[in-house]
Amino acid sequence: MSSFQTQPSDPYVVKSHGALALEAEMREIAQDRPGADRMSMTPALLYLDNITVSFDGFRALNALSLVIGEAEMRAIIGPNGAGKTTMMDVITGKTRPNQGVAYFAGTHDLTSLDEAAIAQLGIGRKFQTPTVFDMHSVEDNILLALKEDRRPFSNIYWRRTPHERERIDELLERVRLKDARFRRAGDLSHGQKQWLEIGMLLAQEPRLLLVDEPAAGMTDQETADTAVLLREIAKTRSVVVVEHDMQFVRDLDVKVTVLHEGSVLAEGPLDQVSADERVIEVYLGR
Numbered sequence: 001m002s003s004f005q006t007q008p009s010d011p012y013v014v015k016s017h018g019a020l021a022l023e024a025e026m027r028e029i030a031q032d033r034p035g036a037d038r039m040s041m042t043p044a045l046l047y048l049d050n051i052t053v054s055f056d057g058f059r060a061l062n063a064l065s066l067v068i069g070e071a072e073m074r075a076i077i078g079p080n081g082a083g084k085t086t087m088m089d090v091i092t093g094k095t096r097p098n099q100g101v102a103y104f105a106g107t108h109d110l111t112s113l114d115e116a117a118i119a120q121l122g123i124g125r126k127f128q129t130p131t132v133f134d135m136h137s138v139e140d141n142i143l144l145a146l147k148e149d150r151r152p153f154s155n156i157y158w159r160r161t162p163h164e165r166e167r168i169d170e171l172l173e174r175v176r177l178k179d180a181r182f183r184r185a186g187d188l189s190h191g192q193k194q195w196l197e198i199g200m201l202l203a204q205e206p207r208l209l210l211v212d213e214p215a216a217g218m219t220d221q222e223t224a225d226t227a228v229l230l231r232e233i234a235k236t237r238s239v240v241v242v243e244h245d246m247q248f249v250r251d252l253d254v255k256v257t258v259l260h261e262g263s264v265l266a267e268g269p270l271d272q273v274s275a276d277e278r279v280i281e282v283y284l285g286r
């Protein structure tokens with residue numbers, strides 16, 4: 001089964017017949033041996049297969065399958081209502097699928113865990129609107145995220161251990177906020193707030209980061225810098241980015257998955273999927 005592996009350096013080919021046959025084989029195995037056993041055969045970090053989510057009979061996700069490898073970054077695009085948010089909701093345990101399987105790191109069945117347990121596994125989610133503590137300094141926001149016990153804000157007056165100091169420095173450097181460490185988070189630009197929140201998520205050492213439209217509302221420079229930042233992060237962690245800004249997606253320079261009506265319509269490099277007649281039709285409307 002090793003050929004089912006998803007490598008970060010995979011050429012951006014749309015699934016070959018071989019890969020499709022292997023997936024079919026995996027499904028057969030899944031039917032014969034439901035449960036986690038089979039997942040030990042694939043090193044995919046995130047494995048969604050045949051996921052369907054219905055709201056009063058309407059299928060927001062329709063037999064969706066998606067595999068994300070270790071330290072792979074994937075861009076998810078698709079018109080409004082394609083199911084991008086619902087897919088993130090399934091991964092993070094906010095929404096339960098009506099059918100299908102969702103495994104993380106081989107053995108964790110995401111459909112049976114709640115949101116807190118999934119976060120504990122190492123899945124971090126960044127929503128579109130930044131949620132930082134405006135009244136507190138950039139540094140204290142990171143410190144709070146580092147503290148395992150995330151109770152009220154009095155915690156920030158705890159002494160910083162040398163290890164925490166080192167981690168704060170690393171994280172601020174990573175998210176380009178070293179010079180802003182003593183500024184009030186509320187005074188940061190929109191783009192800087194987004195970076196701060198990414199830094200707070202990184203403090204939790206996620207193995208998979210889900211990022212929803214990070215470029216929305218950013219300046220061109222911030223957008224370009226964010227693409228570089230996410231590329232750096234994806235050297236050691238998996239990242240799934242939902243985005244509408246095609247220049248930003250181009251800058252990410254990763255495999256793109258196009259969702260439409262709750263299913264995968266196309267996958268491959270941006271140039272390839274944007275030349276796909278079906279994708280053009282979906283974006284331009286019928």
Ligand SMILES: Nc1ncnc2c1ncn2[C@@H]1O[C@H](COP(=O)(O)OP(=O)(O)OP(=O)(O)O)[C@@H](O)[C@H]1O
Nearest residue numbers: 055058059060078079080081082083084085086087
């Ligand atoms: N709780 C819900 N109840 C009913 N319908 C829902 C619910 N959540 C989502 N939907 C519908 O499911 C479909 C997919 O929605 P979703 O928000 O996942 O799409 P999206 O790709 O994230 O869209 P956008 O790009 O506009 O954010 C839409 O038609 C939406 O109206």
